[in-house]
Amino acid sequence: MDDLSKRIRDASPYANKSLPDSAEMLLRELVEGRRVPREDPGIAASSRRRVTVPLLSVAGAMLIVLLVVLVVAIDRPVAVAATPDPLAVHGTSWTLPALQKEVGMAGTDGTPGTTKLGARYEGWYLQVDEGAEHGLIQPQRVVSEVDADGSGSGTTRVVASDPVAPDGRVIVPVPPGGSPSGTVLSETVWTADEYAVAFPTLPPDTADAMREYLLDHLRRQGAELPEPVAGGDYLVAAVTLLQTWTLDEKAQRALLEVLLDAPGLRVAGGATDRAGRPGVVLDVAPGALGNPAFRQRLVIDPTHWRVLAVESAVVDGIPEHQVPAGAVTSYTLWR
Numbered sequence: 001m002d003d004l005s006k007r008i009r010d011a012s013p014y015a016n017k018s019l020p021d022s023a024e025m026l027l028r029e030l031v032e033g034r035r036v037p038r039e040d041p042g043i044a045a046s047s048r049r050r051v052t053v054p055l056l057s058v059a060g061a062m063l064i065v066l067l068v069v070l071v072v073a074i075d076r077p078v079a080v081a082a083t084p085d086p087l088a089v090h091g092t093s094w095t096l097p098a099l100q101k102e103v104g105m106a107g108t109d110g111t112p113g114t115t116k117l118g119a120r121y122e123g124w125y126l127q128v129d130e131g132a133e134h135g136l137i138q139p140q141r142v143v144s145e146v147d148a149d150g151s152g153s154g155t156t157r158v159v160a161s162d163p164v165a166p167d168g169r170v171i172v173p174v175p176p177g178g179s180p181s182g183t184v185l186s187e188t189v190w191t192a193d194e195y196a197v198a199f200p201t202l203p204p205d206t207a208d209a210m211r212e213y214l215l216d217h218l219r220r221q222g223a224e225l226p227e228p229v230a231g232g233d234y235l236v237a238a239v240t241l242l243q244t245w246t247l248d249e250k251a252q253r254a255l256l257e258v259l260l261d262a263p264g265l266r267v268a269g270g271a272t273d274r275a276g277r278p279g280v281v282l283d284v285a286p287g288a289l290g291n292p293a294f295r296q297r298l299v300i301d302p303t304h305w306r307v308l309a310v311e312s313a314v315v316d317g318i319p320e321h322q323v324p325a326g327a328v329t330s331y332t333l334w335r
Helices: 002-010 021-032 096-105 207-220 233-241 249-261
Strands: 116-125 140-146 153-160 184-190 264-273 276-282 294-301 307-313 328-333
Touching: 096 116, 096 153, 096 249, 096 264, 207 233, 233 249, 233 294, 233 307, 249 307, 264 294
Parallel strands: none
Antiparallel strands: 116 140, 116 328, 140 153, 153 184, 264 276, 276 294, 294 307, 307 328
């Protein structure tokens, strides 16, 4: 294990925690090759790209079952790591007390949706590509959908997004090592028990119930949490929740109420996220599960009261891989 891999491993808040038995079994099957993503016969073999198992992510949130996605293989020899530019944060009139007050008063705007199992999100994690002189960042879109037959089984499909430069510009033509946007990187069929291990029950839509729901998840993972529970620890659970369920408006607001009321959050300013949406950026201090070597940022929409994105950055950098202090090491966004 090289030093970069070790640092990525150590960044996980669950580095010393055990997975549930069912997740351990699924992970072993994935790693040992006994469970292989289903390949689409319509995809040319030359366009398929191997997706490695990210045992531990720098995002600070353990996605128990979807461990086959979001990390591109780290090749040798080790080259300079390509990382996205940090979000450009500007001033905002929002304060934390104002956000706390307004989120509790907000009502639904339009026809409320329905919370449903399955999720859609986009993510990128730190990668080192052989010969990446100009840098290559290739986000991946993840779509998890439940079958309509009522069995609780479903499919997770991982699809390549456009390769981009650190400043977000799309790279044309696709450089060596990249995949054209829309390329299916993997397709995995799962049962309800395999997918919803982290949050097997319907998420609630009130703040008090949501707080207990997230705490129950963390306790089931063996987390020992001091009182009061920090916002960074709730964020660990929130990311996993949003990668498992699609929340309706009331549940989204309940989740934000829990996060905003927890200690350790600070308004950093306003910003446009990587999907081009305006939002408020909050710095989230690491909790008991966090790693102080990494900084977490939460981007929220204070108009519709939704979580837009979560980003992680390395505080002191990784000099031996020319990763500077403050470099973004991962992000996940929900559209």
